Amino acid sequence: MTRKLPPVDVVLVGFGWTGAILAQELTQDGLQVLAIERGAWRDTPSHFPTTVAQDELRWYWRKEMFQSTARETLTFRNSRGETALPMRRWGSFLPGEGVGGGGVHWNGQTWRFLPSDFVAASHNAGRYGPLGPEMTVQDYGVTYDELEPHYDRFEKLCGIGGRAGNLNGEIRAGGNPFEGPRSAEYPNPPMHMTFAQHRFEAATGELGLKPFPGPSANMSQPYVNPLGCQLAPCTYCGFCEKYGCGNYSKASAQTTILPVLMRKPNFSVKTHNEVLQVKLDSTGRRATGVIHVDQNGEEYEQPADLVILCAYQLSNTRLMMLSGIGEIYDPATGDGLVGKNYCYQVMSGADVFFDDKYTNEFVGAGALGMCVDDYNGDNFDHSGLGFIGGGYIACWTTHSRPIERQRTPEGTPTWGSAWKKAVAENFLKSTNVGAHGASMAHAGNHLDLDPTYTDVYGRPLMRMTFDFTANDRAMSVFLTERVREIAERMGGREIRLNPREGPYDSMPYQTTHNTGGTIMGTNPSNSVVNRYLQSWDVPNLFVMGAGVFPQNAGYNPTGTVAALAYWSADAIRARYLRNPGPLVQA
Amino acid sequence: MAALLGSAPVIVPSALSKTLSGSIPWIAGTSPAPRGFGGQRFFTAAERRCVDALVARLIPADELGPGAREAGVVDFIDDQLAGPFGRGERWYMMGPFADGLETQGYQSEQPPAGLYRAALAELDAHCRAHFQDRLFADLSEAEQDAILGRIEGEDLEFAGVSASAFFALLQETTIEGFFCDPVHGGNRDMIGWRLVGFPGARYDYRDYLNHNGAAISIEPVGLSGRAAWNVD
Numbered sequence: 078m079t080r081k082l083p084p085v086d087v088v089l090v091g092f093g094w095t096g097a098i099l100a101q102e103l104t105q106d107g108l109q110v111l112a113i114e115r116g117a118w119r120d121t122p123s124h125f126p127t128t129v130a131q132d133e134l135r136w137y138w139r140k141e142m143f144q145s146t147a148r149e150t151l152t153f154r155n156s157r158g159e160t161a162l163p164m165r166r167w168g169s170f171l172p173g174e175g176v177g178g179g180g181v182h183w184n185g186q187t188w189r190f191l192p193s194d195f196v197a198a199s200h201n202a203g204r205y206g207p208l209g210p211e212m213t214v215q216d217y218g219v220t221y222d223e224l225e226p227h228y229d230r231f232e233k234l235c236g237i238g239g240r241a242g243n244l245n246g247e248i249r250a251g252g253n254p255f256e257g258p259r260s261a262e263y264p265n266p267p268m269h270m271t272f273a274q275h276r277f278e279a280a281t282g283e284l285g286l287k288p289f290p291g292p293s294a295n296m297s298q299p300y301v302n303p304l305g306c307q308l309a310p311c312t313y314c315g316f317c318e319k320y321g322c323g324n325y326s327k328a329s330a331q332t333t334i335l336p337v338l339m340r341k342p343n344f345s346v347k348t349h350n351e352v353l354q355v356k357l358d359s360t361g362r363r364a365t366g367v368i369h370v371d372q373n374g375e376e377y378e379q380p381a382d383l384v385i386l387c388a389y390q391l392s393n394t395r396l397m398m399l400s401g402i403g404e405i406y407d408p409a410t411g412d413g414l415v416g417k418n419y420c421y422q423v424m425s426g427a428d429v430f431f432d433d434k435y436t437n438e439f440v441g442a443g444a445l446g447m448c449v450d451d452y453n454g455d456n457f458d459h460s461g462l463g464f465i466g467g468g469y470i471a472c473w474t475t476h477s478r479p480i481e482r483q484r485t486p487e488g489t490p491t492w493g494s495a496w497k498k499a500v501a502e503n504f505l506k507s508t509n510v511g512a513h514g515a516s517m518a519h520a521g522n523h524l525d526l527d528p529t530y531t532d533v534y535g536r537p538l539m540r541m542t543f544d545f546t547a548n549d550r551a552m553s554v555f556l557t558e559r560v561r562e563i564a565e566r567m568g569g570r571e572i573r574l575n576p577r578e579g580p581y582d583s584m585p586y587q588t589t590h591n592t593g594g595t596i597m598g599t600n601p602s603n604s605v606v607n608r609y610l611q612s613w614d615v616p617n618l619f620v621m622g623a624g625v626f627p628q629n630a631g632y633n634p635t636g637t638v639a640a641l642a643y644w645s646a647d648a649i650r651a652r653y654l655r656n657p658g659p660l661v662q663a
Numbered sequence: 664m665a666a667l668l669g670s671a672p673v674i675v676p677s678a679l680s681k682t683l684s685g686s687i688p689w690i691a692g693t694s695p696a697p698r699g700f701g702g703q704r705f706f707t708a709a710e711r712r713c714v715d716a717l718v719a720r721l722i723p724a725d726e727l728g729p730g731a732r733e734a735g736v737v738d739f740i741d742d743q744l745a746g747p748f749g750r751g752e753r754w755y756m757m758g759p760f761a762d763g764l765e766t767q768g769y770q771s772e773q774p775p776a777g778l779y780r781a782a783l784a785e786l787d788a789h790c791r792a793h794f795q796d797r798l799f800a801d802l803s804e805a806e807q808d809a810i811l812g813r814i815e816g817e818d819l820e821f822a823g824v825s826a827s828a829f830f831a832l833l834q835e836t837t838i839e840g841f842f843c844d845p846v847h848g849g850n851r852d853m854i855g856w857r858l859v860g861f862p863g864a865r866y867d868y869r870d871y872l873n874h875n876g877a878a879i880s881i882e883p884v885g886l887s888g889r890a891a892w893n894v895d
């Protein structure tokens with residue numbers, strides 16, 4: 078039996094990065110806000126102090142940091158002709174679970190997208206002519222200039238370290254000259270670079286490129302954010318991505334928002350409660366709340382005036398499908414929008430091996446790196462290249478955790494004495510140059526519900542149909558060649574290229590940058606949510622997260638995810654609350 | 664605000680499910696301990712012998728020093744297979760099962776422990792049939808390497824269980840056992856970490872940021888201390 082609970086003003090589904098941002102914003106207006114999170118309460122001293130955080134086997138390989146696939150996973154296939162099978166354990170990406178979501182175990186590489194990324198369809202078609210066949214790329218419906226103040230807010234919340242390359246239109250040496258204009262310098266200076274970054278900086282400089290420090294949510298110095306939360310300087314321990322930070326040195330909901338938010342009398346969070354669906358009234362045009370279930374299997378109906386999905390791109394999309402909001406996209410007919418334009422990230426790179434130089438990559442941090450943006454977005458002329466988009470190229474020194482990293486030169490066997498020797502010789506004397514490529518939308522890449530496999534509640538798993546597209550591959554070949562040019566100049570003995578070849582493989586870790594499925598846009602015929610992330614079908618429902626990206630740019634997503642969350646929260650506070658209803662007339 | 668600061672968290676428990684409001688809930692000393700090494704056994708004596716021989720070929724003892732056998736990798740794997748990992752407790756193990764494509768990852772109907780057991784039986788059966796009734800552990804190193812090479816090259820099939828899925832799992836768990844924190848029973852005496860020069864579970868390298876390409880020599884440290892501190 079479903080127990081009906083007393084109503085609240087706002088219910089947030091999921092309590093990770095976007096949930097924390099929305100809660101902090103909406104409680105300022107005195108609204109009663111309840112977040113419902115399927116995972117546990119988690120905090121720095123109780124869950125990832127330095128005495129337990131640096132455990133590679135436990136947190137990453139045994140996946141104790143992430144959502145348990147025993148309860149729910151995805152099914153996956155490369156193309157429609159194949160039968161999707163469940164991802165029996167996570168591989169290519171790692172959905173978070175518990176308070177703080179993926180923000181607990183991110184690296185903290187915190188980017189803004191380029192102004193042209195928000196108008197990828199009109200900009201590229203305007204400059205280069207019609208896009209390739211079946212490319213379903215479209216404009217975001219919001220511009221960089223509109224988001225700029227919101228990027229700035231997130232960077233200040235997090236204490237991002239970096240160097241501005243474009244301050245109010247003025248290009249500044251040492252920063253990224255290709256970025257959109259910023260209204261302010263980064264709140265903190267860049268991270269302290271190490272040997273590998275110095276070599277990358279020299280190599281890219283010789284090639285006439287414009288190296289700059291990667292924007293980092295690992296603290297380059299002690300920092301107090303605008304909410305009064307204190308962060309400590311990063312100690313470069315090399316356990317960022319896939320681990321909680323025990324030093325209060327990485328921006329997360331825990332370090333930047335929760336100390337303030339949790340004290341508010343009008344906020345509460347329910348942990349270990351999973352939202353099963355958004356409940357609609359009989360018209361199907363209004364959400365009345367959500368249904369959730371606790372660890373004992375007790376089901377509850379939580380009524381709310383406003384429902385906001387903050388459950389990560391994958392869960393947000395699945396909840397829309399399971400709640401029957403909008404029509405699920407069908408690639409055979411092109412009908413439907415929910416699940417459309419699923420995109421990812423196209424990664425490639427090169428390892429660089431030195432003979433007599435130690436890179437000592439255990440001295441590392443999630444966002445310690447030098448980057449070039451010369452080959453990202455439309456920062457270079459694509460005429461005659463046969464693709465649009467690009468990616469940043471970087472030398473990040475994030476870690477040298479040995480279960481995860483055994484770099485060996487080309488031709489090394491995968492086991493035995495020769496393997497052992499190669500691992501031992503190169504472990505401290507190698508680095509990597511990586512291309513972080515965009516992923517452009519394609520009619521055949523999508524999400525829908527699996528016809529066979531179910532979760533622990535017997536509901537269909539979401540099915541992912543995805544492969545790298547012709548555009549992705551051409552772009553990646555181009556970027557990987559640029560990587561090679563840089564890597565070869567870094568003074569090493571040899572390099573080993575890791576090109577993006579073959580079909581997309583759901584198992585080796587690539588990135589947790591899943592995008593699309595609940596895309597934003599200019600009208601209800603091309604998008605699930607409007608430019609304020611409000612559902613076209615159900616105006617008292619908003620959808621956060623990278624699911625709203627119509628296609629993914631050549632950057633990590635969270636800076637843009639957070640800027641969009643602030644932008645949406647502003648629209649809710651300034652306009653929606655006064656006059657609940659559609660913020661954009663269809 | 665001041666009034667709220669001192670207030671105790673409101674916790675309405677229903678087993679693990681809670682509603683939290685009013686302040687940050689924190690009880691000292693509640694950080695979750697790792698499962699750690701329980702010394703549990705899953706393998707039969709014959710299986711243990713076989714796995715010990717296998718891991719000793721993947722990461723052999725040689726002129727560079729001790730290998731997986733000396734690092735206690737078989738103890739690590741045995742304990743892991745006897746625990747939640749072996750049972751696939753955090754894996755999605757609902758059917759139907761199909762072979763799947765390489766890009767679809769692990770698709771065995773058996774969780775890791777079952778896959779090991781079935782494959783080890785097949786491996787020894789193959790050896791008995793082709794090497795005058797000897798078991799894998801009885802073969803010469805060259806013979807063992809040749810078999811491993813054939814499995815890796817997908818030139819040797821097992822009945823009822825995928826030889827290549829087994830090889831991947833064997834390799835994965837051997838590397839885990841060689842390089843994990845010693846609290847999990849592998850990487851004994853930090854053999855794996857010493858081989859490559861990984862300093863372990865340290866959490867402050869700020870003094871070394873200006874290494875500028877020079878070697879840094881520091882003793883490895885585990886979650887429960889240094890190798891030298893451990894009493895056997």
Ligand SMILES: Cc1cc2nc3c(=O)[nH]c(=O)nc-3n(C[C@H](O)[C@H](O)[C@H](O)COP(=O)(O)OP(=O)(O)OC[C@H]3O[C@@H](n4cnc5c(N)ncnc54)[C@H](O)[C@@H]3O)c2cc1C
Pocket residue numbers: 090091092093094095096113114115116171172173174175176177178179180182183184185186187188318319350351352353387388389390392443589590621622623633634635636638
């Ligand atoms: C290993 C790793 C490294 C990363 N590194 C970077 C990086 O360097 N830079 C970058 O920009 N991004 C990075 N990311 C991505 C970043 O973590 C995400 O973009 C960000 O956390 C997304 O915020 P979100 O609020 O959409 O989702 P999350 O922060 O993941 O929060 C979603 C929450 O919703 C909960 N939830 C889901 N479904 C339900 C349900 N049905 N009911 C109740 N609760 C539910 C989840 O348990 C989770 O806590 C990384 C991610 C990972 C996993």
